[in-house]
Amino acid sequence: MNVIIYLLPLLAIILLSMPLIPVYRGVTTGVKAKRAVIFNIAAFFGVCLIAILLPFGGLLSAAETANAAAAAGSSAGLGYLAAALVTSVSCxxxxxxxxxxxxxxxxxxxxxPKAFGKALIFVALGEGIALYGLLISILILNKI
Known part of the structure; x- marks a missing residue:
């Protein structure tokens, strides 16, 4: 029973990463592209099936996970992890x-030379992504 609790989320992560495989291979046209679309649809419905089976199977209940999180004190740790992920991914x-x-x-x-102002705007828009990530991580850290 404990193995299933760990394998189902791992299976969900694998299914969520499956659409990246055709992207990595550079598949854009032809028969391989049709297979890539079928691959993506199968991954989507696989994740939907896991999302439906987890609550109904009684494998994970909200009370158990809340009690386990309170006992472990992991809410602050997860908050720090979320802030770090937001900052790193946005950068x-x-x-x-x-x-x-x-x-x-x-x-x-x-x-x-007249196009300098317009070109600088596009570079600044890219830097704005990092600033938004930093702002969100500050908001997360204020809630901890």
Whole structure:
């Protein structure tokens, strides 16, 4: 019984990551793309099935998880983990956005010096993602 409690969430994580496999392989057209769509639909319905079976199977009840969380004192730890994840993922996203926008802005500025203001706006929008993540992590830390 305890093994099922750990395997079902692991299965849900695997099913949620399944749509990334065709993206990683670079599948865009043809028969492989049709298989990728079927792959994504199967993963979606698999996650839906697990979400339906967990509460009805009696494997996890809200009272048990609340008591276990209160006993372990993990709510503060999960809050710190959430704040760290928000900050790190938003900074990675901002880095990807700036890595794409900054070279294009430099290229546009080298061809037309009047385009500097417009190009700078796109680079600043990418940096805004990191600021939003930092703001959300500060709000999370204030609730702990």
């Amino acid at each position: 990675i996203g901002a880095g990807i956005a700036v890595a794409a926008a900054a070279p294009a802005a430099i290229g546009a500025f080298s061809e037309d």
